[in-house]
Amino acid sequence: MHISVFCSAADLDDRYTAPAREFAELIGKGGHTLVWGGSESGLMKVMADGVQAHGGRLVGISVEFLAAKARKNADEMVITKDLAERKAQLLARADAIVIMVGGTGTLDEATEILELKKHGMHTKPVVLLNAAGFYDGLKQQFQRMDAEGFLPLPLADLVFFAEDGVGAMAYLEESAGIQ
Template sequence: MHPLSVCVFCSASTSIPRTYQDLAAETGRGIAERGWTLVTGGEAVSMMGAVADAARAAGGRTVGVVPEALLHEADRDAGELVVLPSVSQRKATMITRSDALLALPGGVGTCDEIFESWTTRMLVPHSKPLVLLDHEGHFGELVSWTDRMHRTGFISHEWRSALRVATTVAEALDMCEAEAPVTT
């Protein structure tokens, strides 16, 4: 198996507690220590900046994918910085460039990326894992909601089981590794 490229979706909000940046840094280090490439939304602030900085500090390769509208926040230290015209193109490129998709706590943008990745996985079939790192219950209500949608028939077992949930960085990265498509 080749080294994975793991896309990390996370917050760029500068008003969240520092503990979330620490979680992002732990994730970036973990990705680099496994010899994987990190793909991010290409911003150099908050969790997004912390995950990329930590990956690079641990010797990892980083790819930032940023829309032109956010170029002023771009991660200029990324090993590769991809600049695209729109957020839609950013999401599609992040998904395409990755073997696994990992969502850390975030807001509306992160939720958009989760749902885009989930829908893409099911409608344009691929087997890339989609893992939520449910740190301190951040995604608890989302997971409960998806379980309810499954119980009431709005989503199939296949759809519900495509969304994986971890509670630690190590568990999330293990899921990415175990479930990523095998390529040579």
């Protein structure tokens, strides 16, 4: 399975990196491919290092203005012209999407992925990995949107909130029919 992970390129506290390492190990040991932003820094590096160390493949999707920060030893590295093309490639090359902790860029990517799913532009499973309760506020907002009729499909059909990597992987494997 090709799993696109959207996450921060910032160096973060262990409460965020530990769940990332756990999830990366599950991706690698499961023989899956990480499709990610291609960066050799922050949480992106943590994910790539973990997947690679446990036997998984790496497909990076970087962007021209960040190409100098791209990982050199990925199995494949694509350099796009802009962020819009990057997001499109991250979605196109994925069987499933996992949104991990991040800043405005990650939030932008997450909302676009969910908006496209809402409109039927893809049916791929989407997980928000809620490490250390990072997305509690967003989850509450989505629940309100659902309760007040702002979503054309049930929230549970749009996104799954996982509290840890084990829960995220179990959901993805169940959604993909992997036993």
